Amino acid sequence: MIKPKFKETIPVFFVNNEIHIGEEDGVAGVIEDPNGSIQYLISLIDGENTIETIIEKVILKYPDITAEEVQGAIQSLNEEKYLEDNAITPTLMGEYEKERYKANLNFFSLFTSLEDSKFDIQEKVMNTKIALLGVGGLGSQILYHLAALGFHNITALDFDTLELSNFNRQLLYSEENIDELKIEMAKKRISKFNPNVKLDIVNKRIECAEDVMNHIQDSEYVICVADKPTLYIQDWVNEAVVKLGKPLVSGGVLNTRGRFYSIIPGKTGCVECHKHTVIASDEKVNDQLNNMNQVNFQRNNAAISPNVAMLAGAMVNEFLGLVTGIKHPTSLGKMMELNFLTYQTYSISEWEKQEECSVCNSTSVTATS
Known part of the structure; x- marks a missing residue:
């Protein structure tokens, strides 16, 4: 089950009724959030909740929002390459390799989406x-x-x-x-x-x-x-x-x-x-x-x-x-x-x-x- 989270290289912060994602020119995004629903959605994208759980919790708190809208919001964030799947684990890398190549993994994550693994890229390099x-x-x-x-x-x-x-x-x-x-x-x-x-x-x-x-x-x-x-x-x-x-x-x-x-x-x-x-x-x-x-x-x-x-x-x-x-x-x-x-x-x-x-x-x- 996919457990989305924001990449460690992507900061998320809130300014009044706006959500700012990222800090690089041309990469950062600004989302208006008049009723706080998007901020709540983002709080759930923490690598612990599955997509299904996120949808359920958002709908429970905001009944006027549909499952399709929540799914679409997550997909939009994914298409911008803001998200990664916290459930993905490396095939070959141990804790030593994960720490030694930590910055590499952060860099490789910039090119991945929820369906991809930054660990696969590093393991390709290693092999x-x-x-x-x-x-x-x-x-x-x-x-x-x-x-x-x-x-x-x-x-x-x-x-x-x-x-x-x-x-x-x-x-x-x-x-x-x-x-x-x-x-x-x-x-x-x-x-x-x-x-x-x-x-x-x-x-x-x-x-x-x-x-x-x-x-x-x-x-x-x-x-x-x-x-x-x-x-x-x-x-x-x-x-x-x-x-x-x-x-x-x-x-x-x-x-x-x-x-x-x-x-x-x-x-x-x-x-x-x-x-x-x-x-x-x-x-x-x-x-x-x-x-x-x-x-x-x-x-x-x-x-x-x-x-x-x-x-x-x-x-x-x-x-x-x-x-x-x-x-x-x-x-x-x-x-x-x-x-x-x-x-x-x-x-x-x-x-x-x-x-x-x-x-x-x-x-x-x-x-x-």
Whole structure:
């Protein structure tokens, strides 16, 4: 039996003959209540009474109100996502998890109604298997976010050792770890931050698409923030996720901007599709790419911690929407740009699956999300 209550993130207060629900602009609502019946109804929505009991009590005190009107009022509150079902209990989470992820649950409740469970969303997070490529500046902050959200199953790959110049943005590490492998230090730090995370690590430099496939084959989703070798890594990752049908979120820092995108093989176009689309719209792009290949360009880092944090947050929020469905990823099939100077986020290009794409057509893909 459903036992509705107002969500813990939704304040309800009374001003004269008005009921104010919520406090956020665009979310808060005001209801006129000339005879006090709505205030009485709200007092009964406390997580202890079933809907049937609430209807009975309101009609008993206000005989002129019908059961249909009470039911309609509750449904209206539910449609505004003010209510949750207090009778719902988690399937897997115990008291420890409920307390550790309490704020997560409050956030997830913002996207649920009486028919949904915020616990299911958190449990989905806890059970999802992620392959992370890169634990440098962007990757280390993403890893922290993932661990904080409660992603308990992560396999991370990197090959670099820590250098003094890393510490302006790589917050996972300490100077005492200079010359040690980032991937090993990441495992030690995350195990202390959230001991529930099963973080498997791979110390390896990616040299081909097969390396990527070996790393991601047991995962459900892939996050790529590896940036070396600069001109090849995205193609190798793209080939691997398309062949294995793994949804991908990827991005990187470009001086004063960050860029990110996401793809679902079989549903969206891939990175190669994006190239075809961009080249078709601007013939100069192909010449630029060919010239960059000839000079073997390796990007020098100009990332600072607050900018990396903004991009990491945007990417993890995109990833969270992809995994849980609480929001549609803004970057799906789009190249999004985050301007670190203006804080604006916008699409700079978008693409569909291309019929002539050699990568998409190289294998039959079944999308996993």
